[in-house]
Amino acid sequence: MIVPLLISLPFIGGMIGYFVSKYDNTKVKAIALTTTLLELFLALWFLSELITGGARSQTYSYWWMKSLNINFTFGIDGLTVAMVLLTGLIFVVSVVSARDRIKMREGTFYALLLFMEAGLMGVFTSFNLIIFYIFWEIVLIPAFFLVGIYGGKNREYAALKLFMYTHLGSLFMLIGILMLYFYTGSFNIYEISKLSSVISPNVRTIIFVLLFIGFAVKIPLVPFHSWLPDAYTEAPYPVSIVLSGLLSKMGLYGLIRLGITLLPLTYAHYAEEIAIFGLVTIFYAAFSALAQKDIKRLVAFSSLSHVGFITLGIASLSLIGLNGAIFQMVSHGLMIALLFLLVGLLRRSTGTSSISKLRGFVSKNHFVGWFLVFASLASLGLPGLSGFVGEITILMGTYETFSIFSFIAILSLPLTAGYYLWMLQRSAFGTQNERVKRAYFKIKGSEAFVVVVLAILIACLGFYPASLMHLVSATSQTLLKLTGGI
Amino acid sequence: MVLEHFYPEIIIAFFAFATLFIDITLKKDHKDFLGYFSLAGIALALISVIVQSISTMASYSAGKEVQVVFFNGMIYNDIFAMFFKVVFLVVALFVVLASVDYTRKDNYKGEYYSLILFATFGMMLVAMAGNLILLFVSLELASISTYALTAFRKNKANTEAAMKYFIIGALSSGIILFGMSILYGVTGTTNIYEIAKIIPHVKDSFNSALILSVVLLIAGFGYKIAAFPFHMWAPDAYQGAPSTISAFLAAATKKMGFVAIIRILVIALPLYVSEWGVIFGVLGVLTMTVGNFSALKQTNIKRMLAYSSIAQAGYIIAAIAVISSTIPNVKYLAVAAALLHILTHALMKGGAFIAVAGVSLLGIGTEIKNYRGLGKRMPVTAMALTIFLLSLAGIPFFAGFISKFLILAATVEARGIYIWLGIFLVINSVVSIYYYGRVIKYMYFEDFQGDKLKEPKLIATSLVVLAFLVVLIGIAPQKFVHFSMYAAASLFSHGHGVVMLH
Numbered sequence: 001m002i003v004p005l006l007i008s009l010p011f012i013g014g015m016i017g018y019f020v021s022k023y024d025n026t027k028v029k030a031i032a033l034t035t036t037l038l039e040l041f042l043a044l045w046f047l048s049e050l051i052t053g054g055a056r057s058q059t060y061s062y063w064w065m066k067s068l069n070i071n072f073t074f075g076i077d078g079l080t081v082a083m084v085l086l087t088g089l090i091f092v093v094s095v096v097s098a099r100d101r102i103k104m105r106e107g108t109f110y111a112l113l114l115f116m117e118a119g120l121m122g123v124f125t126s127f128n129l130i131i132f133y134i135f136w137e138i139v140l141i142p143a144f145f146l147v148g149i150y151g152g153k154n155r156e157y158a159a160l161k162l163f164m165y166t167h168l169g170s171l172f173m174l175i176g177i178l179m180l181y182f183y184t185g186s187f188n189i190y191e192i193s194k195l196s197s198v199i200s201p202n203v204r205t206i207i208f209v210l211l212f213i214g215f216a217v218k219i220p221l222v223p224f225h226s227w228l229p230d231a232y233t234e235a236p237y238p239v240s241i242v243l244s245g246l247l248s249k250m251g252l253y254g255l256i257r258l259g260i261t262l263l264p265l266t267y268a269h270y271a272e273e274i275a276i277f278g279l280v281t282i283f284y285a286a287f288s289a290l291a292q293k294d295i296k297r298l299v300a301f302s303s304l305s306h307v308g309f310i311t312l313g314i315a316s317l318s319l320i321g322l323n324g325a326i327f328q329m330v331s332h333g334l335m336i337a338l339l340f341l342l343v344g345l346l347r348r349s350t351g352t353s354s355i356s357k358l359r360g361f362v363s364k365n366h367f368v369g370w371f372l373v374f375a376s377l378a379s380l381g382l383p384g385l386s387g388f389v390g391e392i393t394i395l396m397g398t399y400e401t402f403s404i405f406s407f408i409a410i411l412s413l414p415l416t417a418g419y420y421l422w423m424l425q426r427s428a429f430g431t432q433n434e435r436v437k438r439a440y441f442k443i444k445g446s447e448a449f450v451v452v453v454l455a456i457l458i459a460c461l462g463f464y465p466a467s468l469m470h471l472v473s474a475t476s477q478t479l480l481k482l483t484g485g486i
Numbered sequence: 487m488v489l490e491h492f493y494p495e496i497i498i499a500f501f502a503f504a505t506l507f508i509d510i511t512l513k514k515d516h517k518d519f520l521g522y523f524s525l526a527g528i529a530l531a532l533i534s535v536i537v538q539s540i541s542t543m544a545s546y547s548a549g550k551e552v553q554v555v556f557f558n559g560m561i562y563n564d565i566f567a568m569f570f571k572v573v574f575l576v577v578a579l580f581v582v583l584a585s586v587d588y589t590r591k592d593n594y595k596g597e598y599y600s601l602i603l604f605a606t607f608g609m610m611l612v613a614m615a616g617n618l619i620l621l622f623v624s625l626e627l628a629s630i631s632t633y634a635l636t637a638f639r640k641n642k643a644n645t646e647a648a649m650k651y652f653i654i655g656a657l658s659s660g661i662i663l664f665g666m667s668i669l670y671g672v673t674g675t676t677n678i679y680e681i682a683k684i685i686p687h688v689k690d691s692f693n694s695a696l697i698l699s700v701v702l703l704i705a706g707f708g709y710k711i712a713a714f715p716f717h718m719w720a721p722d723a724y725q726g727a728p729s730t731i732s733a734f735l736a737a738a739t740k741k742m743g744f745v746a747i748i749r750i751l752v753i754a755l756p757l758y759v760s761e762w763g764v765i766f767g768v769l770g771v772l773t774m775t776v777g778n779f780s781a782l783k784q785t786n787i788k789r790m791l792a793y794s795s796i797a798q799a800g801y802i803i804a805a806i807a808v809i810s811s812t813i814p815n816v817k818y819l820a821v822a823a824a825l826l827h828i829l830t831h832a833l834m835k836g837g838a839f840i841a842v843a844g845v846s847l848l849g850i851g852t853e854i855k856n857y858r859g860l861g862k863r864m865p866v867t868a869m870a871l872t873i874f875l876l877s878l879a880g881i882p883f884f885a886g887f888i889s890k891f892l893i894l895a896a897t898v899e900a901r902g903i904y905i906w907l908g909i910f911l912v913i914n915s916v917v918s919i920y921y922y923g924r925v926i927k928y929m930y931f932e933d934f935q936g937d938k939l940k941e942p943k944l945i946a947t948s949l950v951v952l953a954f955l956v957v958l959i960g961i962a963p964q965k966f967v968h969f970s971m972y973a974a975a976s977l978f979s980h981g982h983g984v985v986m987l988h
């Protein structure tokens with residue numbers, strides 16, 4: 001059985017790496033990389049298991065706390081597989097990008113990073129609410145330490161803020177989960193889904209709001225976002241990749257898996273409000289990105305803006321919108337990882353990530369320069385790349401249910417294009433300034449390889465989106481049937 | 487034979503006296519032997535309690551009747567009592583193990599270890615007492631031993647702490663005795679289970695006397711468990727006492743108050759259930775809130791841990807308040823949750839204070855800012871302390887999460903007004919992350935240049951084992967939850983078999 005292996009492998013790898021680093025500090029990188037590669041291989045195996053087992057979802061159970069009727073339940077469906085694959089890939093990127101960046105206490109760093117991978121795999125595969133909640137919280141601990149120990153100047157503040165903010169949200173979610181248990185007598189997602197319509201609508205609303213707070217803090221949606229700029233910018237680049245690429249996905253995944261599956265009718269009832277949250281986030285983040293002077297912060301806010309888009313797609317409750325949202329979750333993970341990776345390389349070579357100090361870096365180093373341009377274009381939604389497919393499908397889906405919101409969301413596209421192009425115009429091209437002239441670019445083979453692979457994946461998904469769409473479509477249909485949408 | 491049911495108590499009492507006698511014969515350089523000697527006694531007693539509780543649980547599940555009531559109702563040796571005995575003995579075990587390192591340079595070791603054993607003996611009797619007189623006498627045995635232990639080093643801080651602790655402790659004992667005497671006056675018996683039978687038939691004119699007695703009992707035991715507004719002595723006493731004794735006070739002695747409260751209020755005064763339910767609900771919320779918000783501004787780690795211990799007592803009190811719920815089976819869950827939190831809190835808080843003891847042994851102060859860079863200087867201690875703090879904050883896969891989760895589950899299942907207890911618990915948990923996280927921040931996040939220190943071996947050993955237990959309960963809680971559920975069920979069965987819930 002593959003899921004326990006998927007969760008325990010990074011954990012074991014992290015432990016081995018930590019203890020080996022006590023004696024030989026040079027091997028820990030290789031161990032971490034091997035573990036993440038094996039994990040990616042396992043994720044691919046996971047995919048094959050879904051394909052051979054048909055598109056229907058499968059579950060496996062093990063007892064954990066019998067007195068309270070809690071067991072480990074793991075399942076497979078299209079959404080799970082998409083997220084597991086993304087997780088496997090992003091952690092390879094993160095470990096590769098950490099090779100030259102993390103110089104102190106490497107054993108601890110890679111151990112924490114791998115523990116986080118284990119937690120994320122648990123979140124994306126659990127079908128029991130308590131186990132889901134536990135993994136959800138477990139992810140937070142390594143994140144807290146990774147930001148707090150290896151972060152920038154303001155790291156202690158950022159780490160504590162990240163911890164307290166998201167923990168508060170999670171605890172409200174826990175109350176919601178417990179209320180669901182006492183009204184339905186089960187922690188199993190599928191069982192609750194069948195029974196939840198018995199609960200009176202008022203109680204369902206309370207439960208839904210409690211759950212939603214947990215997701216909204218994690219996604220994050222404006223106005224629950226204030227931990228985000230601190231955490232994303234203070235974190236070291238390898239961790240920023242994980243935070244923006246995967247931590248936000250936890251919230252979105254929760255919104256789809258728990259929000260729609262557990263309380264489909266309540267979700268359908270409040271879809272419009274959720275869409276408004278998404279819209280506000282899109283515009284707030286886009287305007288904030290426009291005002292940033294630092295590329296890393298700009299990327300952070302652009303990530304927030306994308307996440308708002310995805311929320312809009314999830315709220316649309318149409319097949320094409322939900323498919324688009326899941327597609328964009330994967331695509332956003334790839335794009336944001338590529339962006340942070342390249343900005344990290346730029347920062348390492350020039351010593352700065354301030355837009356005004358980076359004038360002319362494309363002519364200094366073509367590789368980093370042009371791929372950064374490529375990633376920016378992908379992120380602003382250039383046709384032919386994956387970002388475009390995601391956005392256009394979300395907009396089409398939203399048009400089916402909330403046509404006005406769709407028009408409003410379109411207005412944000414020029415803004416997105418605006419801040420990326422303006423950033424490129426101010427920094428990438430033109431005559432090199434002093435700092436860039438003095439810079440010394442040294443890109444490792446492994447880093448270049450990862451950059452190229454990510455770029456190819458983005459392009460492939462852009463040209464042939466059906467590959468991923470097929471995978472998730474069955475799941476989306478099942479989910480929408482619950483809400484009475486199809 | 488009756489005595490075979492009391493091997494743990496006999497062992498502890500024997501070792502307590504033997505320690506005193508051996509102390510006379512030993513030369514000054516060899517006194518560390520006393521530590522290992524009492525350690526052996528506690529370990530023996532612990533093993534026999536565990537064997538006893540496993541066999542008792544097994545006979546219950548096989549449907550066999552087990553003798554629980556001894557000496558004409560003086561002693562109720564049920565699973566509830568065994569659960570607490572396990573808690574007390576585990577704490578005593580680790581405190582003694584850490585004390586061998588901690589008191590290496592001190593005098594009066596014979597008295598130190600025998601007092602710990604006597605205190606443990608007293609607490610074990612409190613756990614079993616079915617009679618108010620026995621309960622009070624053993625409460626005093628345990629309390630007086632700990633007053634002396636607090637002043638063990640006879641320096642200014644110790645003496646001041648012991649004085650405060652003694653005065654408040656003696657006062658509260660007086661209040662408890664007063665409450666008990668009124669209860670006796672109204673019902674005419676000192677047996678807790680007899681009182682439960684008589685109370686429904688008490689004349690209405692005695693009601694005011696009964697209420698007075700309930701209030702006095704709550705106030706008296708409120709001092710013992712350091713509930714708001716009777717909590718002021720705790721930070722002073724824990725700060726001034728030797729750190730291993732702080733561990734003993736916070737992790738074990740305080741829990742003794744909870745046994746007595748649960749036995750007397752739940753068993754003897756069930757008719758007044760709704761009234762003390764409200765009182766405890768309010769007390770619980772105030773205790774956790776005051777504890778947490780006072781802990782926020784502490785700069786001394788022992789005071790911070792003391793206030794955190796007050797806050798944790800608030801969670802347990804909230805769980806006890808839920809017992810008054812009328813929804814069937816919730817009271818079992820509530821007692822089980824309270825018991826499990828008592829166990830996990832004993833492990834976490836005991837561990838945290840032992841870690842502080844280890845740090846202060848190496849000459850590092852007890853101010854939180856002194857802990858800067860501890861992650862590099864004392865990696866084992868810092869890692870264990872981090873686990874204890876995260877567990878206290880209620881993070882999953884640590885013991886504290888499981889017990890807090892059960893308390894939250896009990897409040898939510900009780901529905902109605904009880905759910906507010908759960909919401910306060912949640913908000914308080916988040917507040918607490920700030921001050922626990924701050925210690926971790928100092929240990930790991932701040933840069934510090936300093937030599938790696940040699941960690942005291944026995945303290946490090948006890949920390950590693952405690953941290954392992956904390957993680958074990960977090961990952962595989964089934965056995966422990968089961969034990970606490972059985973203990974809860976045996977409490978309500980009044981000594982006649984056990985009703986298991988499913």
